[in-house]
Amino acid sequence: MSQKLSPGTMLLLATAPLLWAGNAVTGRLIHGLIPPITLNFIRWALAFVVLAPFAWKTLRADSPLWPHWRRYSMLGLLGVGCYNALQYMALQTSSALNVTLVGSGTPVCMLIIGALFFGVPPRRAQVAGAVLSICGVLMVLSRGSIGQLLSLRLVIGDIYMVLAVISWSFYSWLLVRTDEPASIRGDWAAFLIAQMVFGLGWSGAFAGIEWSTGQHEIAWSWPLAAALAFIVAGPAILAYRCWGLGVQRAGPVIAGFFINLTPLFAALLSLALLGEAPHLYHIFAFALIVAGIVVSSRRA
Structure with missing residues (x-):
């Protein structure tokens, strides 16, 4: 796999974090309007409808997808x-x-999973960059206090996000295992909708479990509709397109460090839209994360 970072590849890998930061801020804005797993299912169902006219041949009975x-x-x-x-x-x-x-702990997870499950040992620069990044993440989890770090108790949201990082790391490594037909791999809409076909089944099942627990209230409104429109067009379709191309060109490890740009975009968007100003420890944490990107991609 290629490890060269051209300007075009860097633009692809930076666009996805920008859109995902917007996804996080939007998800926070509407968290009281719709249950989280239901939001994920509706997001992908709408994205499927948008993409279907461009990739309907992928769904035919004789498609190489099956x-x-x-x-x-x-x-x-x-x-x-x-x-x-x-x-x-x-x-x-x-x-x-x-x-x-x-x-932003994704790069560390990428390195570990790549070494343990895909036989790709990390380079020294990548390990150094990962150490810097994880120091930044620990600073966030500790809220900038060594004492709190020693007595750290993760809230449920932190645990959910750690599980999300593990899921995304495996997904990114599997992206570069190109054993599917060229007719699907070479068509971005076909490649994404091939994942959606099965992903909708998974997300629908998970949403059903959520509804069975009593979480099924949706406060339909114009703000929710506008949020869904952005989530579908940006984070669900365009970001996945950019990320998939970027990972194929640069490899999952280098691409993983670009995810660490997401906090910068999230901080700016949160300040503008949510009024959530970053604290001093957020600034130091982001400095460590950026240093991790620079160090890890030095030879790329």
Whole structure:
């Protein structure tokens, strides 16, 4: 896999975090209007409707998708069914900035999963960058206090976000395992809708479980409709398109460090839309995270 970072690849990998930061802020804005797992299901159902006219041939009975259903079912579970559902659940109890900063542990998770499950040992620079990034994440979790770090008690939102990071790391590594037909891999709409077909099944099942627990109240309104329109067009479709291309060009490890740009965008958007000003420890944490990006991609 290519590890070269061209300007075009960097733009792709930076666009996805910008849109995902907007997703986190939007999810925080509407967390009282719709249950989190239901939000994830509706998001992908609407995205499926938008993409279907461009990739309907992928769904035909003679499509090369179906012989590879196990691969796409796994991608759909990790990327569509789990990741954003867990993030929306985290946003029920955590701020958008905290959620995105905890998500900055992705590079460390990428390195560990790559070494343990995909036989890709990390480079020294990547390990150094990962250490810097995890220090930034620990600073967020401790709220800047060593004493609180020693007596750290994770809130449920933090745990949900850690699970989301693990899910996304496996998803990103599986993206570069290109054993599917070229007719699907070469068509971004076909590749994404192939994942959605199975992902909708997973997310629908999870939403059904949520509804069975009594969480089914949706406060339909124009603000919710506008939020759904943004989530579908930006984070659900455009961001996945940019991320998929970026990972294929740069590899999952290098791409993983670009996720750490999300907190910067989230901080700016949170201040503008939510009035959630960053604290001093957020600034120091982000400095460590950016340093991790620079160090890890030095040879890329």
